[in-house]
Every structure is written in structure tokens, then in C-alpha cells.
Amino acid sequence: QELSDALDAPQINGSTPVDEREQLFHAFRDGSVKLLVVSKVANFSIDLPEASVAIQVSGSFGSRQEEAQRLGRLLRPKTNGHTASFYTLIARDTVDQEFAQNRQRFLAEQGYSYTILDAVEQAA
Known part of the structure; x- marks a missing residue:
């Protein structure tokens, strides 16, 4: 809300x-x-099908299946040829950070690539 x-x-x-x-x-x-x-x-x-950006704020405590479903829905080919981006916001030093790492490992094993950006480092 x-x-x-x-x-x-x-x-x-x-x-x-x-x-x-x-x-x-x-x-x-x-x-x-x-x-x-x-x-x-x-x-x-x-x-x-034309959604091009998803920002995940809560990763459901590490559900790899749900994350794969979200990615699959977003990464479908677009009629205009554009690509899509999937972002996950994670608070440092929380239980969600550990779950996110598990999801990242799973996605890497499935062939997805990702980049980790640190808000503190980006602000500097």
C-alpha cells in the first residue's frame, strides 16, 4: 500500500x-x-506481454520458483523488439539478503545473468 x-x-x-x-x-x-x-x-x-520493467521489492523469502515465474512473464518477446529488465530491491544485512543470494545462484544455474548494484557504492 x-x-x-x-x-x-x-x-x-x-x-x-x-x-x-x-x-x-x-x-x-x-x-x-x-x-x-x-x-x-x-x-x-x-x-x-508488453511489460518491460518489473521491480521486485519482496522476494517471498527465497522462492526460486516464483522468481522464475516472474522473470518468465516479463522476459517474453516484445512486439516492438524491446528488451525487459527485472530489478530486485534488497535491504543490506537482512534475512532477505540471504534469500536473494539463494535466488541469484539458482537463476545463474538456469542461465540468467544479473548485475548487483550497491546503493551505497552508487551514491559515492
Whole structure:
């Protein structure tokens, strides 16, 4: 909810009625909505083929399968030929950092490449 408010973007979560979800997904597909904040409900049965950026804020405590699903949905070929980017934000020295490292190892084993950027180093 905080991200949705901060970004002034519609949010879709488990309590969002199905008809409202479909309306928001349709608005995203047709370009009238440029940004959606989604929870884990976006892991299953949605099709946003032209989505080009995903920013994962919580990695579900290391679910490699869910991360692979998110990547697979985002990295589908785009009709305009553009590529997609997938970002994960992780707080240093938290339990999520360890889970993220496990996901990174798994993705590397699957052939995905990734770059780790440190916010502290980037700011310097």
C-alpha cells in the first residue's frame, strides 16, 4: 500500500476483486495505466506481454520458483523488439539478503545473468 501511495499507482493484491483486477490489467495493456503495483497475485494467470520493467521489492523469502515465474512473464518477446529488465530491491544485512543470494545462484544455474548494484557504492 505504501508503494502504491508513494507512486500514485493502482495496486492489485489478494483482496482486489477479480473484475477490478481485469480492468486494471486491461488499462495497463492498452497504455492508459503506465504503472501497476502488484502483490503475489501477479505470479499466476496474468498476461502482460508488453511489460518491460518489473521491480521486485519482496522476494517471498527465497522462492526460486516464483522468481522464475516472474522473470518468465516479463522476459517474453516484445512486439516492438524491446528488451525487459527485472530489478530486485534488497535491504543490506537482512534475512532477505540471504534469500536473494539463494535466488541469484539458482537463476545463474538456469542461465540468467544479473548485475548487483550497491546503493551505497552508487551514491559515492
